[in-house]
Amino acid sequence: MPRIGLSELERQKLARAGGGGILYQHGWRPIDTAPKDGKRILVAVPGDVIPYHIFLVWWLDGWCYDLGKTPILGTPTKWQPLPHIPPEESE
Numbered sequence: 001m002p003r004i005g006l007s008e009l010e011r012q013k014l015a016r017a018g019g020g021g022i023l024y025q026h027g028w029r030p031i032d033t034a035p036k037d038g039k040r041i042l043v044a045v046p047g048d049v050i051p052y053h054i055f056l057v058w059w060l061d062g063w064c065y066d067l068g069k070t071p072i073l074g075t076p077t078k079w080q081p082l083p084h085i086p087p088e089e090s091e
Contacts, residue, residue, distance in 0.1 A: 009033075028078040035059070043076035056082075 034041060036059040043063060044052040055072050057063045062071050 027080040029080060031076050031079055034076075034079040041079050041081055043072070044078040045072065045074035045076050047074075052078075 028044065031043065034043070038058050038060070040056060040058050043055050043057050045055065047053050053074065055063075055065065055076075057065060057072060057076075060069060063076055064071055
């Protein structure tokens with residue numbers, strides 16, 4: 001899997017968090033590096049029955065579901081940007 005480009009600040013935070021291995025390779029980053037400017041992102045929240053719950057969220061004085069201003073339950077530990085959607089193919 002190709003590595004996702006990171007800013008220098010994100011690289012430094014990732015290195016301090018020890019996330020240069022599997023976390024970095026799969027696109028997941030430490031939650032303290034997540035943008036808090038209203039940008040929609042994916043977050044991983046540890047689960048009881050399954051390892052993680054994945055939510056599409058944005059920051060508004062706390063992580064909120066993308067479809068409203070309802071705070072998510074649990075504390076995210078990882079995040080990643082949304083994937084790029086390829087352009088529609090013309091027929």
